[in-house]
Amino acid sequence: MSAADELLDIVDENDRVIGQSPRGEAYARGLRHRCVFIEARDAQGRIFVHRRTPTKLVFPSLYDMFVGGVVGAGESYDEAALREAEEELGVSGLARPEPLFKFLYDGGEGRTWWSAVYQVRCELPVSPQAEEVAWHGFLPEDEVERRLSEESGWAWVPDGLAAYERLKEYRRSAG
Template identity: 80%
Template structure:
C-alpha cells in the first residue's frame, strides 16, 4: 500500500471524526485530518532537523524541526507519535513522547489538520528513513534560529515551532 492509500480519519473543527478517506484524496480535496509533530533531541539537547525528500506528498524538499506524520484511522495521537518518531528516526525502544499541546494548522489553501505536538529524547544512534529524509543533523537551538530565514521550512512545522517557542517563553 502506498502512503497515498493510507486511510485517515477526517475530522471537524473540534477534532471529532466525521468520516474516513485515503490520504491522497484527503490531501487533494483539502480534508481536515490529524497529524503528530515530535521534537526529537539528542543526549546533548540538540534538535533533530531534516530536509524532506522531493517525493513527499506535501512540502517536498522542505526542512523541518519535527519528525512526525499523519495519524491513521482509529489510531490515537499518542500511539502515532511513538510510531512516527521511531519510523522516521530509524530506531526502536524510544521512550513514549511527551504531549505538549495541540493546534489546528490551516493555511487557507487546502492544508488543514489538527496537529498534536510532542517532545522526546533520543539517545540512540539514528538511522532515518531514506524515503522520508534526504538530509539530517542535530543542531543547537541557536543554529536552528540562524537557519530560519535561510532555509525553506515546512510551513506546518514552522507554525508548530513558533507555538512551542511562545509556550516555553510563557513558562
C-alpha cells in the same frame, strides 16, 4: 500500500471524527485530518533537523525541525507520535513522546489539520528512512534559529514553522 492509500480519520473543527478517507484523496480534497509533530533532541539538547525527500506528498524537499506525520484511521495521537518518531528517526525502543499541546493548523487552500505537538529525547543512534529523509543532523537551538532566517537559503515546511512558533510560546508561558 502506498502513502496515498493510507486511511485517515477525517475530523471537524472540534477534532471529532466525521469520516474516513485515503490520504491522497484527503489531500486533494482539502479534508481536515490529524497530524503529530515531535521535537526530538539528543543527549546534548540539540534538535533533530531534516530535509524531506523530493517524493513526499506534502512539502517535498523542505526542511523540518520535527519528525512526525499523519495519524492513521483509528490511531490515537500518542500511538502515532511514537510510531512516527521511531520510523523517521530509524530507531526502536524510543521513550514515549511527551504530549505538550494541540492546535488547528490552517495553511490556506484547504490545507488544515489538527496538530498535536510532542517532545522526546533520543539518545539512540539514528538511521532515518531514506525514502522520508534526504539529509539530517542534530543542530543546537541557536543554529536552528539562524537557519530560520530567509538569508540562510533553507526553505522550511510551513506547518512545522507554525508548530515551532507555538512551541516557543508554550515554553515561554510555562516558564
